[in-house]
Amino acid sequence: MSAEQGPLAHPTADRTYSPIAWLSTGALTLVIIGGILMASYAPRKAPLSVATGLLVAGALLLASAGILLVRLRDFSRKTFMKVFKWAIFADLVTAAMIEFAFVRDHTRGASLVIVSWMLVVFTLSVPTTIAFTVARYADD
Amino acid sequence: MTDTVERSALASPGGPPADRPKIQVVPLKGLPISAFAVVLVIVAIAGNWEWALVFCHVVGGGLWTGIDLFVGLVIGPILGRLSIPARAEFSARFMPKMVIIMPTVVMMTLATGFQIARKMGNLYANSPNHPWLIASFCVVGVMAVIALGILEPANIAVLFEMNKPVPNGERIGRLMKRFIYTAGITGLMQIATLIIMTRVATQ
Secondary structure, X not given: OOHHHOOOOOOOOOOOOOXXXXXXXXXXXXXXXXXXXXXXXXXOOOOHHHHHHHHHHHHHHHHHHHHHHHHOOOOOHHXXXXXXXXXXXXXXXXXXXXXXXXXXOOOOHHHHHHHHHHHHHHHHHHHHHHHHHHHOOOOO | OOOOOOOEEEOOOOOOOEEEOOOOOOOHHHHHHHHHHHHHHHHHHHOOOHHHHHHHHHHHHHHHHHHHHHHHHHHHHHHHHOOHXXXXXXXXXXXHHHHHHHXXXXXXXXXXXXXXXXXXXXXXXXXXXXXXXXXXXXXXXXXXXXXXXXXXHHHHHHHHHHOOOOOOHHHHHHHHHHHHHHHHHHHHHHHHHHHHHHHHHHO
């Protein structure tokens, strides 16, 4: 038996799923672009229409991922939730730190609202991608 | 994810299952160190404490760049030439540590870096460093999407697969290919970061 077919060999064809991880990663990409836009204008006011557009597009991608997730059959929701709760804990710490930095730097009004909602999309999209990637291969 | 089960059976070819320890996906022992770093960064930002801001930025940034370059340009190519069981064995010991180390050093670097840039006036459009900072934001953005959207999910999926009674070697190999390719891209992005940061420091 070759090294490639050692104790871990277990060839099976993995099931094909809807592009949930791609959608949630797309949402992450859009809010990161929005975040870069907001940060590159700081301490001045960023063009809020572009930032809002990126936020809305990101939220729509994330919502689409959520709808596809809910409609999945024969999917380990137990594993998904187990991974999701740990990942969201870690991302909440990161998001809280970013929010703290923006508030500390006197970001106020509509800019702060947009940044906060971008952080909500960030906090939900990363755990969704991680938990889905793990749960799609779960056996239970 | 932090449960450590004493032993799990791993199927061995032509014999009874071999015993091996289960992998702890999130090493709990590392969390206090991570929590300390978070507190230090909060204190530095809240108190506008210049030394602590620079300390966290230099320590976090140095580790982040060094680890990414070493993993991307040294470990990654070596891993690519290993057999799938050897890759899996390496990952079982390496990736749980990365789960704690990388988010901590990234948080330290970015949170304090933004504050330092604001304090030094580099965020203003008329600053000669402003275009370099925007370039740095873009590089960090690319690295964040790769790390959070591609690399981290694959790493954690590998660890879960390794914890199964009979891990799927082909699946682990496929997931680890993501690690090998993206680690190389991240390594190149870090070279761009080195160029940008040395430009910012010398203008």
